[in-house]
Amino acid sequence: MEQYISVTGIAAPIMQINIDTDQIIPALYLGGTDAKGYGAHLFANWRFLADGAPNPDFILNQSPYTQAVVLLADRNFGCGSSRERAPKAMREFGLRAVIAPSFGDIFFNNCFRNGIVPVALPIEHIRQLVQAVEDSAGKINITVDLQTKKVSLPDSLSFNFEVPETLRIMLLSGVDEIDQTLSYQNEIEVFRAADKSRRPWAYLAPTVTLPA
Amino acid sequence: MSNPQTFFEKVWLDHVIKQMGGGTALLQIDRLVLHELSGSQAVRALAQANRKPFSRGQVFTVIEHLISTRPGRGPTDSVSVSGPSMIEGTRLASKKWGLNFIDYNDPRQGIAHVVATELGIAFPGSTLVCCDSHTSTVGAVGALAWGIGASEAEHVLATQALAQMRPKTMRINFNGQLSQGVYAKDMILALIGKIGANGGIGYATEFAGSAVRSMSIEGRATLCNMSIEFQSKYGFVAPDDVTLDYLHGREFSPTGAAWDQAANYWRALPTDEGAQFDREVDFDCSNLKPQVTWGTSPEQVLNIDGRIPDPSIQKDSESRLEAQRALDYMQLTPGMALEGLPVDVAYIGSCTNARLSDLRAAAEILKGHKVKPGIQAICVPGSTPVKRAAEAEGLDTIFKDAGFEWHESACGFCGHIGDNRFANLRTISTTNRNFKGRQGPQTRTHLASPATVAASAIAGCIKQAGRS
Numbered sequence: 001m002e003q004y005i006s007v008t009g010i011a012a013p014i015m016q017i018n019i020d021t022d023q024i025i026p027a028l029y030l031g032g033t034d035a036k037g038y039g040a041h042l043f044a045n046w047r048f049l050a051d052g053a054p055n056p057d058f059i060l061n062q063s064p065y066t067q068a069v070v071l072l073a074d075r076n077f078g079c080g081s082s083r084e085r086a087p088k089a090m091r092e093f094g095l096r097a098v099i100a101p102s103f104g105d106i107f108f109n110n111c112f113r114n115g116i117v118p119v120a121l122p123i124e125h126i127r128q129l130v131q132a133v134e135d136s137a138g139k140i141n142i143t144v145d146l147q148t149k150k151v152s153l154p155d156s157l158s159f160n161f162e163v164p165e166t167l168r169i170m171l172l173s174g175v176d177e178i179d180q181t182l183s184y185q186n187e188i189e190v191f192r193a194a195d196k197s198r199r200p201w202a203y204l205a206p207t208v209t210l211p212a
Numbered sequence: 213m214s215n216p217q218t219f220f221e222k223v224w225l226d227h228v229i230k231q232m233g234g235g236t237a238l239l240q241i242d243r244l245v246l247h248e249l250s251g252s253q254a255v256r257a258l259a260q261a262n263r264k265p266f267s268r269g270q271v272f273t274v275i276e277h278l279i280s281t282r283p284g285r286g287p288t289d290s291v292s293v294s295g296p297s298m299i300e301g302t303r304l305a306s307k308k309w310g311l312n313f314i315d316y317n318d319p320r321q322g323i324a325h326v327v328a329t330e331l332g333i334a335f336p337g338s339t340l341v342c343c344d345s346h347t348s349t350v351g352a353v354g355a356l357a358w359g360i361g362a363s364e365a366e367h368v369l370a371t372q373a374l375a376q377m378r379p380k381t382m383r384i385n386f387n388g389q390l391s392q393g394v395y396a397k398d399m400i401l402a403l404i405g406k407i408g409a410n411g412g413i414g415y416a417t418e419f420a421g422s423a424v425r426s427m428s429i430e431g432r433a434t435l436c437n438m439s440i441e442f443q444s445k446y447g448f449v450a451p452d453d454v455t456l457d458y459l460h461g462r463e464f465s466p467t468g469a470a471w472d473q474a475a476n477y478w479r480a481l482p483t484d485e486g487a488q489f490d491r492e493v494d495f496d497c498s499n500l501k502p503q504v505t506w507g508t509s510p511e512q513v514l515n516i517d518g519r520i521p522d523p524s525i526q527k528d529s530e531s532r533l534e535a536q537r538a539l540d541y542m543q544l545t546p547g548m549a550l551e552g553l554p555v556d557v558a559y560i561g562s563c564t565n566a567r568l569s570d571l572r573a574a575a576e577i578l579k580g581h582k583v584k585p586g587i588q589a590i591c592v593p594g595s596t597p598v599k600r601a602a603e604a605e606g607l608d609t610i611f612k613d614a615g616f617e618w619h620e621s622a623c624g625f626c627g628h629i630g631d632n633r634f635a636n637l638r639t640i641s642t643t644n645r646n647f648k649g650r651q652g653p654q655t656r657t658h659l660a661s662p663a664t665v666a667a668s669a670i671a672g673c674i675k676q677a678g679r680s
């Protein structure tokens with residue numbers, strides 16, 4: 001996992017509820033075998049007009065929000081499809097954190113694996129952040145600090161937040177999640193042996209014979 | 213009982229390999245199901261990291277997301293430009309690694325969540341994950357199943373385990389008896405309307421109550437399928453006789469003495485008397501009417517005889533703005549009657565509502581009738597076994613005589629992957645999402661039960677079944 005301590009930068013408010021992952025990246029752009037190439041399609045149906053030209057009314061097409069590293073949104077952000085290319089597209093665009101009152105659960109987990117921290121704050125706090133952004137014509141820098149679990153504005157507001165501790169530690173250390181789990185291989189094997197005698201039906205032998 | 217437990221607690225604790233602190237546990241995963249869209253990403257990432265599947269007998273791959281539904285389809289046919297490479301990539305990796313692979317032409321093929329119950333891949337008290345948010349569909353047979361991302365799937369491939377934060381528990385008690393012409397789809401849509409599209413965030417949801425107990429596995433699958441639409445990643449029905457009768461004799465179900473042993477274990481899983489949930493919701497089904505969505509979130513739903521609500525009735529300013537945006541997108545105005553609204557497309561398909569009982573309910577209404585000229589009417593069965601069973605009963609003839617297209621099984625037109633057939637059109641659909649653009653560019657989707665979709669196809673407008 002890519003190491004993540006804190007980020008500071010421009011924040012773009014898209015204060016809508018129920019922004020689903022079909023909006024973040026439409027299914028049309030999920031294909032392909034490349035690991036990258038999704039940022040161009042972030043919010044494709046909102047960011048571009050029918051003829052493919054940038055939609056001047058959409059905030060991420062407007063300066064300084066074209067440089068946004070933080071997204072501010074209303075409740076249930078990232079609901080819907082499990083597509084991991086939603087946070088991938090956000091990351092490629094340059095976003096590193098999204099602050100909303102609540103998140104789609106699958107999206108929430110996917111964020112951590114793609115260098116994005118989803119921060120849950122009460123809507124009143126988010127409105128204060130939005131106000132500060134608007135008062136500064138977008139120029140104010142917001143910091144999301146995973147080490148101290150704080151969202152802050154320069155010399156003014158500061159809000160504490162919580163994220164699952166295991167995921168936080170993983171991001172702070174940058175450890176590979178699979179390597180970490182494989183380091184528990186002994187515990188996994190012990191568990192599986194005991195479980196297999198208790199629930200043998202859960203353990204299927206391979207049905208396909210592989211060439212030696 | 214000294215320490216009464218919920219079904220969820222029993223299954224969760226059964227799978228904890230290691231407590232990781234902060235409410236997170238490393239869980240044993242009994243079944244990993246992958247499809248050629250997100251699953252192929254996980255498979256490729258694993259190969260690139262030079263790793264191999266940890267327990268290939270517990271991994272299933274199914275071709276269903278991108279493969280064409282066209283009758284006579286070939287092995288890589290897809291309306292998605294990247295479909296052929298993703299299908300072929302999944303096929304090759306499945307063969308190379310010796311996974312349980314169900315190809316496009318396998319008689320068992322179908323939408324992963326339909327296949328997983330039909331074959332007994334999912335079973336009571338199992339943990340099952342798949343790169344698809346509707347994975348909880350298989351909670352219908354008492355599995356604890358949830359959707360994951362491609363990175364999490366790669367992790368499960370490599371370790372057959374996954375760390376998850378333990379959710380809170382919620383029980384929905386669907387009480388009373390459904391009226392004639394009202395279905396599981398109407399129950400779940402009405403529930404989402406009541407508790408909201410974010411009503412289940414952070415919860416694992418048990419569906420219970422008399423209306424669930426008297427329901428078939430197929431109806432339960434429709435309920436569990438849409439738990440993610442109120443943002444509960446996990447949705448399930450604890451096992452009972454209906455579950456055991458359904459699973460007995462399925463391809464991957466235990467047999468003989470092993471079946472008896474498993475059945476005994478499964479019978480002890482339901483929630484104990486007196487067990488506590490973090491939240492309980494009672495829902496009376498006895499006066500429930502057919503439901504149809506009017507907006508761009510499943511929570512924007514109405515009785516079929518209702519009128520489009522004025523945004524001003526919404527509880528907060530963001531909901532009011534959201535309702536107005538939905539009306540603009542859907543090209544509707546407050547006060548309009550939902551029934552009688554002309555539609556362009558009638559679609560029966562998806563993991564929500566394309567099992568045999570769904571096709572039977574639609575066929576009963578279509579029999580002896582014709583789809584209104586100009587309406588595109590399409591049926592994509594949920595699995596190839598569903599399609600074959602429907603054909604054996606002559607349902608395909610009823611559908612085709614009425615003017616429906618009869619397709620091969622796959623995820624089909626539930627999501628827009630490249631076919632622009634529904635662009636700028638209004639659909640009534642048995643699927644699960646009415647999000648903007650979900651079924652195509654500017655497509656306006658109304659979600660409903662198969663019976664309502666069939667009646668609307670004949671009328672050419674939104675129409676309640678069984679009413680003249």
